[in-house]
Amino acid sequence: xxxxxxxxxRKNGASDxxxxxxxxxxxxxxxxxxxxxxxxxxxxxxxxxxCDVYNVGRTRIRAVLARLAxxxxxxxxxxRGAFVCNPSAEEAREVFRARRLIEGHLVRRAxxxxxxxxxxxxxxxxxxxxxxxxxxxxxxxxxRCGNFHQVLADQAGSPILARFLHELIARSSLIVAIYEExxxxxxxxxxxxxxxxxxxxxxxxxxxxLMESHLTGIESRLDxxxxxxxDDELRKALSLNLG
Amino acid sequence: xxxxxxxxxRKNGASDxxxxxxxxxxxxxxxxxxxxxxxxxxxxxxxxxxCDVYNVGRTRIRAVLARLAxxxxxxxxxxRGAFVCNPSAEEAREVFRARRLIEGHLVRRAxxxxxxxxxxxxxxxxxxxxxxxxxxxxxxxxxRCGNFHQVLADQAGSPILARFLHELIARSSLIVAIYEExxxxxxxxxxxxxxxxxxxxxxxxxxxxLMESHLTGIESRLDxxxxxxxDDELRKALSLNLG
DNA sequence: TAAAATAGATTTGTACACAAAATTATTGTA
DNA sequence: TACAATAATTTTGTGTACAAATCTATTTTA
Numbered sequence: 001x002x003x004x005x006x007x008x009x010r011k012n013g014a015s016d017x018x019x020x021x022x023x024x025x026x027x028x029x030x031x032x033x034x035x036x037x038x039x040x041x042x043x044x045x046x047x048x049x050x051c052d053v054y055n056v057g058r059t060r061i062r063a064v065l066a067r068l069a070x071x072x073x074x075x076x077x078x079x080r081g082a083f084v085c086n087p088s089a090e091e092a093r094e095v096f097r098a099r100r101l102i103e104g105h106l107v108r109r110a111x112x113x114x115x116x117x118x119x120x121x122x123x124x125x126x127x128x129x130x131x132x133x134x135x136x137x138x139x140x141x142x143x144r145c146g147n148f149h150q151v152l153a154d155q156a157g158s159p160i161l162a163r164f165l166h167e168l169i170a171r172s173s174l175i176v177a178i179y180e181e182x183x184x185x186x187x188x189x190x191x192x193x194x195x196x197x198x199x200x201x202x203x204x205x206x207x208x209x210l211m212e213s214h215l216t217g218i219e220s221r222l223d224x225x226x227x228x229x230x231d232d233e234l235r236k237a238l239s240l241n242l243g
Numbered sequence: 244x245x246x247x248x249x250x251x252x253r254k255n256g257a258s259d260x261x262x263x264x265x266x267x268x269x270x271x272x273x274x275x276x277x278x279x280x281x282x283x284x285x286x287x288x289x290x291x292x293x294c295d296v297y298n299v300g301r302t303r304i305r306a307v308l309a310r311l312a313x314x315x316x317x318x319x320x321x322x323r324g325a326f327v328c329n330p331s332a333e334e335a336r337e338v339f340r341a342r343r344l345i346e347g348h349l350v351r352r353a354x355x356x357x358x359x360x361x362x363x364x365x366x367x368x369x370x371x372x373x374x375x376x377x378x379x380x381x382x383x384x385x386x387r388c389g390n391f392h393q394v395l396a397d398q399a400g401s402p403i404l405a406r407f408l409h410e411l412i413a414r415s416s417l418i419v420a421i422y423e424e425x426x427x428x429x430x431x432x433x434x435x436x437x438x439x440x441x442x443x444x445x446x447x448x449x450x451x452x453l454m455e456s457h458l459t460g461i462e463s464r465l466d467x468x469x470x471x472x473x474d475d476e477l478r479k480a481l482s483l484n485l486g
Numbered sequence: 487t488a489a490a491a492t493a494g495a496t497t498t499g500t501a502c503a504c505a506a507a508a509t510t511a512t513t514g515t516a
Numbered sequence: 517t518a519c520a521a522t523a524a525t526t527t528t529g530t531g532t533a534c535a536a537a538t539c540t541a542t543t544t545t546a
Contacts, residue, residue: 046527057501058528059302063309070313079507079528094403101348101404160337161344164407289497300531301498322498322537 026054027064034073034084035170036143037177041086045074071167073174085174089224092175096219099168100212103149106156106165107211111204118155122196125151133189146173148192179222269297270307277316277327278413279386280420284329288317314410316417328417332467335418339462342411343455346392349399349408350454354447361398365439368394376432389416391435395442422465
């Protein structure tokens, strides 16, 4: 085993030398690893390591990295390479402001469409979220919860805004990884269930209001005050030192 | 002169062999050529031609094309290459819907900020737009008008939304090129002036309303009904044949 | 003649080699 | 030891060669 540093990437799906992956698949896999908090912000994604893991040349890895950079999930620094993004508190606030705007709009469109396909997609998703919750696997729960917003967006009939949101959700995930104050509370199943209900019943105004407060709730559970965050981290480090 | 097909690209800025351009500059140049309607939608951007024009290897041209594709200004088709996008009427409607949402939000933030820098940027821009208008150069007028929205967005303190809008403005430009019914009327100086006035005076609600109706106005001057558009084109072709 | 098959030219996809830059290790100096 | 200079190593940047796919022209066949 040549590379141990990026073991998480290998675990998530290295490739059979006989059957190399498509660029899209490599993109998806790296995207997922980052969004699932399996790599710390700031981690250097060295091209050669990725080549080794996915059994492709540097040309293709570079194309994938360019795409991840356009999503603002990684940052490309000239002559130094690709690094997992480390969004500032300021950026974090803007991401959530943008999400309130876009998801507020999308949830209204969804609610007003009264589409049967949408209703089934939401019910299906809520069921899965419930199952994940019952099973108790924390990782799966977080993943499913993050998916709820994308499922809703994809059903709202606005592919452009849904794509913008895709980026914002990914960035939110990085933001939560960095600024989370109280782990675990970032996505309430109950709020998602209520949201799905309002949408399927066509109660647009209420759905928009709930979506906005849901997002504000997630944001408010973050530690976006730089001074306070520094204090908290110091406190945490010292108490670890004591115990 | 090896290539005559993409003469517009060469005109817009071929490069001195001694001093090759940066990737960003090549990106900007191609972006501008497309957005300024100097290439018809569907035009095949052959890599070798671009290499020849900008005096760089295929590697760098490919990186630039990937970026343009992520803006949805060109489309990358596997094994066939890069083509100037040809947005459908459906996409066109969604672009304008997204713009109303995002620019409505941005104009409100701008109006509520009461920022001195913003006021000066807008006044400066309106002055330039007026000058371009007085000079009578149609091409320059269209360019300046398109810029107004970006200037306003860049001053609103929401770089993420401003970047989303950058893509939408570029796509709008392609859309206007394809679906324009009455040339020249797509951007009214007077509306921009009024918009700038409302923003600098902090009259947010009125500014939002005007921005939305301004965008709806641009959209309504397009020919987005496929049947009607086909009829119009037939009519036009036949009358050209007569004259 | 029109359609199908084939051959040739063009164009994109990818790996790889080498250059340029940045990082790390080593040596020299006060 | 601490610091600066330099050498060695690593890593990214870019052009290019060749393979694969597509497109175009020519020939064949019904």
